[in-house]
Amino acid sequence: MIRIITDSAANLPPHVAQQYNVTVVPLYVQVGNDTYQEGINLSQDEFFTRLPNANPLPTTSQPSPADFEDIYRPIVEAGDEIVSIHISSKLSGTNNSARNAANALDDAPISVVDTLSASVGEALMVMAAARMAQAGKSRQEIVSKVEALANQTLLVLTLDTLEYLRKGGRIGGAAAFLGGLLRVKPVIYIKDGKLEPGERARSRRKAIEQMVQMEVERFGNQPVWLSVGQANAPDLDDLESQARARLNVQESIRCEIGPVVATHTGPGALGIAVLPALEI
DSSP states (O other): OEEEEEEGGGOOOHHHHHHTTOEEEOOEEEETTEEEEBTTTBOHHHHHHHGGGOSSOOEEEOOOHHHHHHHHHHHHHTTOEEEEEESOTTTOSHHHHHHHHHHHSTTOSEEEEEOSOOHHHHHHHHHHHHHHHHTTOOHHHHHHHHHHHHTTOEEEEEOSOSHHHHHHTOOGGGGGGTTOOTTOEEEEEEETTEEEEEEEESSHHHHHHHHHHHHHHHHTTSEEEEEEEEESOSOHHHHHHHHHHHSEEEEEEEEEOOHHHHHHHOTTEEEEEEEEOOOO
């Protein structure tokens, strides 16, 4: 049997993880003097309650190789194979920890895949892999497909502010926005695993329209899978309804952007990801 592993930065909905028997390895969040495992002892609601008074801002860290080994070893010893699918290696050291753990288990049937994405984009690729595993595809077939999807998936975000990205050191090419953002909403996207600037929107409504337009320009009317997510944002329904109206959506999921990603996006972030519909 093929087992799918991912990390908590995928923001995979719990019911999807349960449905496909996906194991989620938590990343760490430090708030003040307290260290939490995302999804284990720190929820989205708890995080956003503490965030306004957090000084300094929370920080995040990847699971250790030992954390992955603790997950991998009993699965391999039970005779199963593993496809371990993770947040972009250009945004986190999680992928590297997973590879180190796989290498430590000599000749174990473990494949580690870099999604070059995060959150709602990563979640879609994990779901695609899980669907393939359920259909009986081989480990190599799953890996090849997810690696292809990593170059096809488009993840777009709008944020209330770039301050969290700047202070967390994850701003990448989106730094081009800094200095000219009074009363505008930045639209950013992930390209080759890194954050890049999109458009400067004059309002939240315009930002959502631009996010959907970017997906329409990429995918047109071809059948697609859709994922949307929010970090304490009120307008997820608007984003999803616009996407459904303009894209040929075959499957969709809704995600909560959890504490790890939200540490860097700040509250109010909205995300959308689209990939070509999976044919099994």
